[in-house]
C-alpha cells in the first residue's frame with residue numbers, strides 16, 4: 075500500500091494551467107480574472123450512501139468531480155479549480171490509479187486545476203470543494219422565479235435512478251435505454267455550457283441532484299412562489315414515473331425563464347444538442363406549492379419529492395401511508 079505522501083505525489087499532483095501555486099504547499103494560490111466573482115461549492119460522496127462498495131473506481135473518480143461541476147453549471151459559472159479530500163481504507167495502487175484517471179479525465183474535459191486537498195485513512199469517502207468564476211452580478215440563483223415564467227429541464231430526468239434500479243434488480247432495462255441510464259448514473263455530464271448560455275436568460279436555476287420535484291421545491295421556496303407542472307410524456311404510475319419525479323443523481327439543470335424566451339431556449343437545445351423540455355410554469359401562490367398534472371390534465375399526487383438524507387423512518391412511514399391513501403387534491407406538501 076502506498077504511503078500518504080506517495081499517494082499525493084504519484085496520483086494527485088499534476089501540472090496546472092491557470093494556478094499561481096498548486097499542490098505541495100500549506101495552501102494554494104489562485105488569482106480570479108478581473109471583474110469575476112468566485113463561486114464556491116462543496117459536495118461529498120460517501121460509500122454506502124452515494125456509491126456502492128464495488129463501484130468501478132474510474133467511474134467514481136469521474137463522478138466525484140462531475141457532481142461538483144454540476145453545481146457550477148447551476149450557478150452559470152465556469153469551473154476553474156478544485157480541492158479533493160480523500161478518505162481511503164487500504165487502497166491498492168490499481169484502485170487509486172483508476173480513481174485518479176477518472177477524476178483527471180473529468181478535470182481535463184472541463185479545464186479544472188486540482189490545487190490541493192487532504193488524504194486520510196478511514197471508511198471510503200470523498201469531498202471536493204470546487205471554485206468557479208462568473209462575471210460580477212451574473213450568477214444564476216434559486217430565488218428569481220416569478221409568476222408567468224416557464225419551467226424547463228435539460229436531458230432525461232430519472233435516467234440515473236432507473237440505471238440504479240436496474241443494477242439493484244428492481245427493473246430490467248433493454249438497450250438503448252440501458253446504456254443511456256448507466257451512463258447517466260456512472261458518468262454524469264455536467265451541463266456547464268448550458269449554464270453559461272443561461273446567464274441573462276434564466277430567472278432561477280438549480281441542478282437536479284435530489285429529485286426533480288424536490289429541487290423544484292427549493293426554487294419555489296427560495297423564490298416564494300408556486301408552480302404548475304405538466305411533464306410531456308410522463309408515464310403511468312410506477313417505477314419509471316417515480317424515477318422521473320423523485321429520482322436523484324441526474325445532474326441535469328432545472329431552470330425558469332420568462333415565457334418570452336421560450337423560442338430562444340428551444341433554439342439553445344438545438345445549438346447545444348441537449349434536450350430541453352418545458353415542463354410547466356410558475357404561478358402565483360403559496361411558497362413551495364406545486365400542482366402536477368398528467369398529459370390528460372388529471373392531477374397527480376406523488377408520495378415523495380425526492381431524497382432527504384435525514385428523513386426519519388417515522389416520516390418515511392407517514393409518506394408511504396399518504397401514498398396508499400392518495401387523496402388527490404393535487405397539492406404536494408414539503409417533504410423536507
Ligand code: ADP
Nearest residue numbers: 082086097098099100158160189190191192193
Ligand atoms: P498539511 O499537513 O499542511 O495539511 P498535507 O500533508 O495534508 O498538508 O498535504 C500536502 C499537500 O498535498 C498540500 O498542498 C495539500 O493541499 C495536498 N494534498 C493532500 N491530499 C491531496 C489530494 N487528495 N489531492 C490533491 N492534493 C492533495
Ligand code: MG
Nearest residue numbers: 098099100101
Ligand atoms: Mg500545513
